[in-house]
Amino acid sequence: MRTALRDNALGLVFGLLFLIVLVAQAFAGHADFNQQQVAAGMEPIGLGRYLTSASFAADVAENWQSEYLQFFLYIFLTVWLVQKGSPESKKPGEQGLESDREQKVGSFATDDSPSWARAGGLRRTLLSNSLGLVMGLLFVASWLTQSIAGVAAYNEEQLRDLQEPVTWARYLTEPDFWNRTLQNWQSELLAVASMVILSIYLRQRGSPESKPVGSPHDATGVEG
Structure with a gap:
């Protein structure tokens, strides 16, 4: 478990920060929306209705x-x-799609390469x-x-x-x-x-x- 957390820490932390900020935005947006409602002489709405x-x-x-x-x-x-x-x-000078060898596709794919990297045609194009x-x-x-x-x-x-x-x-x-x-x-x-x-x-x-x-x-x- 500890290893999994360490290996995925960057994605997990950003995911958590995203949720925290999204929730904060929901509350702040709800308050701002209701201020505008009251200023326009209308009834404020609940948080659930604002979220939808x-x-x-x-x-x-x-x-x-x-x-x-x-x-x-x-x-x-x-x-x-x-x-x-x-x-x-x-x-500079290395721009472009690079060679199959550099990209490790086709005959240059390794044992741990994705299967579509070893394939040709549409599957390799889509993966690429x-x-x-x-x-x-x-x-x-x-x-x-x-x-x-x-x-x-x-x-x-x-x-x-x-x-x-x-x-x-x-x-x-x-x-x-x-x-x-x-x-x-x-x-x-x-x-x-x-x-x-x-x-x-x-x-x-x-x-x-x-x-x-x-x-x-x-x-x-x-x-x-």
């Missing part, structure tokens, strides 16, 4: 979709683009691109969830203000939707760019996201 509301779903999904967009772009762009000096990048594809699908799913929940929440506000509700397609052209979407996208892209560039000159001893402390600034693709 379009407002809560839209708030959660809009953050998820930006995170998965970040990972989707980063996974695919780092195949072909490099940043000299960053441990987050391949070395599975991480990026799943991140892309999660982005699309969470984006759709955000848009569907968002139009429901938007229409609740429209009806509250005695205005006509809009269709889902119309909502996709509304400033409200793109304001909520783009403010998340820009923050995620800034965070990735900061990590890529700052890791050229800054260090965190012992972290695989950093170069060894004594590595030169122009060392690329070197982990601590």
Whole structure:
């Protein structure tokens, strides 16, 4: 049990932190929603009803979709683009899909390689691109969830203000939707760019996201 906890500590800690923050967001969002209800002369609602509301779903999904967009772009762009000096990048000249030998697929697969790495055709293609594809699908799913929940929440506000509700397609052209979407996208892209560039000159001893402390600034693709 102790070994299993040690071997999976990073995922478990982040999973736990996610649940803690999600619960905290639920309580904070509920309080904020009820403040707006009271200010509009309406009755506050219970926590259970808030958790099943379009407002809560839209708030959660809009953050998820930006995170998965970040990972989707980063996974695919780092195949072909490099940043000299960053441990987050391949070395200049090594960009691309790499050879079967380097990727340990087909006849170069080892005994402990996944079975689809030894296979050919569609199975190997799917395994070779599975991480990026799943991140892309999660982005699309969470984006759709955000848009569907968002139009429901938007229409609740429209009806509250005695205005006509809009269709889902119309909502996709509304400033409200793109304001909520783009403010998340820009923050995620800034965070990735900061990590890529700052890791050229800054260090965190012992972290695989950093170069060894004594590595030169122009060392690329070197982990601590």
